[in-house]
Amino acid sequence: MIVMLKNIYFKSCLIALCAISQINSSCNKALDAPSVEVSTEEVHWESVSDTKAALIGMYGLLRAAMVDNNAHWMYGEFRSGDFTSYRRQDLSAVINSELNKSYDLLENLSNWRRFYAVINAASLFIEKAPRVLQHDSRYTQFNLDLDIAQARAIRAFTYFYMVRVWGDVPLITSSFDNGKFPEFARTDYRDVLTFAEQELIEAVEVLPFRYGVAPQQYYGSFSTNWQKILFNKISGYAILAHMSAWQGKYLDVAAYTQFIMDNYTQSNITYLNNIAPSSTGTAGLAGNFGIFTNNFQFGQIVNFSAAYSYGEATPSGHIEQLTLATPYVNRANPDVYVSKDSITSAFLERNDRRFGVDTVSGLFRENYFKDYSNEIPVFNKIKIIRDGVNEGNYAVFGSNLVFTRLEELTLLRAEALAVLGQHIKAIELLNVIKAMRFTSSYQVSELDTKPLIDEVFKERRRELMGEGWRFFDLVRWNRIKSTDAKLTDMIQKGGIYWPISRNVLRNNRQITQNTYWN
Structure with missing residues (x-):
């Protein structure tokens, strides 16, 4: 089974690398307008192996977009967060929100082309995958429905991810081949999120809790092989919850997270009651048998694998x-x-x-x-190194990018209920996390002296350190109540968004710079 999945990953990674290579090497202005080109020569849409490779390729492209130049942590963890740079001025610029300085790192992080490669791949899949029904009898309508639901969820998640970084972004819902497409202007972020939300609402109706539940396989594999790789129903609701929280729609957050709390066990998801798990696979947070590795025996909510066994480290x-x-x-x-x-x-x-x-x-x-x-x-909370040993100057890392997990969503639900005034329920959820980490429970009697919403965000700071949430948490916190005058001013003036790459602006006359960085 591992050999088969390695072959799938190898083929899909070739597609992803080809797409990224075309994006980064082309001189065509269209590729900066934004770039939505992705190579389709490798995929002929004639057999089930084509859809399988294209499906896994979408996940590979998305992970590549998120980790290129360590973007996920630059956007969400280091900026205005708890980390300090040791003698790297470009990292200090990120940490201090000096995002218009002339560093290659900042220019690369400001370029959204790699995310549009994901969007184009998803749109292409939605448009072309139905052709396989006509050519390969092994590919069923059931398969197609599951695959397209995932493509829609990936596209929606990508748009949400970009909106948090840049605000208004071009909304593109069709694929374009060979670079033949018009330049696109930016779309109001609210319209982008409305589109993404509708896509996800329709997708979650189709997405299963688990893929390949015996005796039925999914692409020749049972559920244990897919549980840390593919978006499922819980993944969809988790993304919907975060999209709503980013917009301050806490009634929706409460509804979406309630569904998750009622159903997460159906996706083989569990709480991480231990920090350091045992070598037998006991659920835990850190270490070589923790949540950031594929040794972790339980499923995950939104996770991007980098397993050694699949050659992804x-x-x-x-x-x-x-x-x-x-x-x-x-x-x-x-x-x-x-x-x-x-x-x-x-x-x-x-x-x-x-x-x-x-x-x-x-x-x-x-x-x-x-x-x-x-x-x-x-x-050292996240330290997944091959064989767990010092590899000198050639260290290879195998940590998964965990976008969200059950503890994070528990605290998000506590945040929503605190905002909605449902203090008792919010306190119960906050104390679930505190009890697992052996810290003192928050008491109802403390509501007047220790504001509940502050305590929720402080717990998020502790629990989620290093996972890419700190800056976005600070934005939400200061939208609820102003705790940092500088950040509140940035929120009001659009400074929370990144500038748009000079390369994109130079080659697309429809794109305008975020006003804060003019």
């Missing part, structure tokens, strides 16, 4: 590339780290299993940070 595109140092990799200091002041301001309780003090030994717990006694602690 790489030296780049992982947070470890920036955060690890001795004793994990051969360098004295990491590119980014969390300062001691930030650590102590976030983790206030000695019993916290994420970072605290072992009351027996008197030593600091190292589930999130290694060598706290040093001047620069190493953030």
Whole structure:
């Protein structure tokens, strides 16, 4: 089975690499307008193997877009967050929201072309996959419906992801081949999200909780082979919940997260009650048998795999590339780290299993940070290195990009209920996470002295550190109540969005710069 899936991934990665190569190498102005070109020569839409490769290729393109230049963490974790740069000025520019400085990193991160490769691949699949029904009897209407639902969900998720980064973006709903397409102007982000929401609402009606439930296989595999790879019904509702939260539609957030809480077990999803799981596969957060690896035995909500067994592990595109140092990799200091002041301001309780003090030994717990006694602690919450050993200058990382997990959605639901005034239920959810991390419960009697919404976001800071949420959480928090005058001003003036690449502006006259960066 592993060999078969390796072959699928190899073919789909060729498609993804070809698409990205065409985007990055072409001089055609259309490719910067934005680029929606994706190579279709490898896919002839005649057999079930073509749809399989194209389907997995979409996921590969999406992951590639999110991790290129470590974008997921640049956009959501490092900007205005808890991490500090060690002698890298381009990373300091991201951290300080100085996004219009002249660094190659910032120019690359400001370019949305790789995301439009995903959108074009999804649109192409929706348009072309029905042809396979006419050519291959093994491909059924059931298969087609599942595949198209995933393509629609991927396209919707990609638009949501871009809206959080750039605000208004061109809304393109048809595929274009050979670069023959017009230039597109930007669409109001609310219209983009309305389209994405409708796509997801229709997709979740078709998406299953699990693929390939015995005795029925999906593309020749049973559910255990798909549970960390494909979007399912819970994935769709999770994305809908976050799209609604970004727009401040907390009644919708409450409804979507209620469905998740009622049904997540059907997708073989569980809470991470332990920080460091055992080698037997006990559910946990950190370590080589934790949620960020494919050794983790349970399914995931929105996850992008980088398993060694599928040949997906790489030296780049992982947070470890920036955060690890001795004793994990051969360098004295990491590119980014969390300062001691930030650590102590976030983790206030000695019993916290994420970072605290072992009351027996008197030593600091190292589930999130290694060598706290040093001047620069190493953030080691995510450290998936081949064989778990120091590989010197050639370290290869295999951590999955976990966009959202059950604990994150529990806190999102607590956020929504707190905003809606349903304090008792919100407190119960907040305390679910606190109990798992051995910290003190929040009490109803504290509502007047410790605002509940503040406590929810503080818990998100602790629980989700390093997972790409910090900046977007700060934006939502300051939209609910102004806690940071500078960030509130940026929200009001559109400064939370990234500037648009100079390359895109130069080659597409329909695109205008985000006004904050003019």
